[in-house]
Amino acid sequence: MxxxxxxxxxxxxDIEQLLAEAKVMKRERGRHAAEPLRGQTWAMIFSKxxxxxxxxxxxxxxxxGGQVIFxxxxDIxxxxxxxxxxxxxxxxxxxxxxxxxxxxxxxxxEFARYAGIPTINALTDEEHPCQILADLFTxxxxxxxPWSQKVITFVGDGQCNVANSWIxxxxxxxxxxxxxxxxxxxxxxxxxxxxxxxVRCVEDPRAAATGADVLYTDVWVSMGKEAEAAERLRQLxxxxxxxxxxxxxxxxxxxxxxxxxxxxxxxxxxxxxxHAQTIFDQAENRLHVQKAILAWVVR
Ligand code: CP
Ligand code: NVA
Numbered sequence: 006m007x008x009x010x011x012x013x014x015x016x017x018x019d020i021e022q023l024l025a026e027a028k029v030m031k032r033e034r035g036r037h038a039a040e041p042l043r044g045q046t047w048a049m050i051f052s053k054x055x056x057x058x059x060x061x062x063x064x065x066x067x068x069x070g071g072q073v074i075f076x077x078x079x080d081i082x083x084x085x086x087x088x089x090x091x092x093x094x095x096x097x098x099x100x101x102x103x104x105x106x107x108x109x110x111x112x113x114x115e116f117a118r119y120a121g122i123p124t125i126n127a128l129t130d131e132e133h134p135c136q137i138l139a140d141l142f143t144x145x146x147x148x149x150x151p152w153s154q155k156v157i158t159f160v161g162d163g164q165c166n167v168a169n170s171w172i173x174x175x176x177x178x179x180x181x182x183x184x185x186x187x188x189x190x191x192x193x194x195x196x197x198x199x200x201x202x203x204v205r206c207v208e209d210p211r212a213a214a215t216g217a218d219v220l221y222t223d224v225w226v227s228m229g230k231e232a233e234a235a236e237r238l239r240q241l242x243x244x245x246x247x248x249x250x251x252x253x254x255x256x257x258x259x260x261x262x263x264x265x266x267x268x269x270x271x272x273x274x275x276x277x278x279x280h281a282q283t284i285f286d287q288a289e290n291r292l293h294v295q296k297a298i299l300a301w302v303v304r
Pocket of ligand 2: 165166167223224226227228263264265
């Protein structure tokens with residue numbers, strides 16, 4: 006039984022295989038002969054808002070021949086306190102796979118353990134593996150070349166799910182990852198040790214951007230952190246991707262954002278528009294990469 010619960014649980018060859026398959030999915034969209042989800046019905050349980058992940062999975066499941074039901078967690082008994090392990094055992098008898106977006110990583114793992122059907126992490130507080138796989142695909146598409154020679158700089162909340170998944174990806178693929186974050190938002194030493202890899206954590210975003218191939222950011226207030234919004238905006242104020250920061254990166258460096266974007270906060274409005282082609286290709290690639298993930302977990 007295969008799941009896609011974290012980048013940490015993948016090895017380099019899994020990642021390369023998924024990226025190669027996503028390339029075929031993208032090239033052959035609308036012309037797939039194989040329908041690996043034919044005859045299957047998938048559930049998508051979401052406890053948090055979503056545009057990209059929800060739409061790309063719903064479309065992807067259908068394009069692979071499957072049917073899909075979207076379950077807002079607050080509409081099912083899970084939202085009234087039914088345990089994950091019971092929800093999982095019920096769904097495991099009715100559907101063929103689940104895409105789950107929620108808060109605790111442990112909940113997605115528990116679901117996978119009890120459901121006995123392929124389970125995909127569509128974002129937790131700790132990881133966003135589908136996002137990072139799509140980002141890796143986008144980088145490879147736009148800047149082909151060995152991972153070991155790339156420098157990827159993450160600017161902002163170095164403890165968020167997206168940053169964590171980047172840290173695990175660095176451990177797997179061997180690129181240099183720089184994380185520029187204020188002290189309270191630096192990745193924890195325990196996580197860095199667990200992930201391995203070449204990860205350099207600094208406070209100065211200019212130092213982190215210098216000579217980088219990719220500048221990457223995410224929202225300053227992740228879902229579930231709304232109560233901390235004012236303090237986060239105050240502490241992260243100096244960590245915006247803007248033209249001055251981009252000027253320090255390599256000429257032609259990619260500027261990436263997982264979206265949704267808050268202009269004037271983590272990214273300057275003009276910088277965002279100047280790099281909109283990359284950013285929306287990155288969003289589109291969620292579809293192709295997640296189709297590869299779906300085909301991979303049912304194989
Ligand atoms: N990047 C991302 O996961 O977007 P959504 O929250 O809209 O799914
Ligand atoms: N870190 C963000 C990612 C959104 C796709 C969040 O968790 O809200």
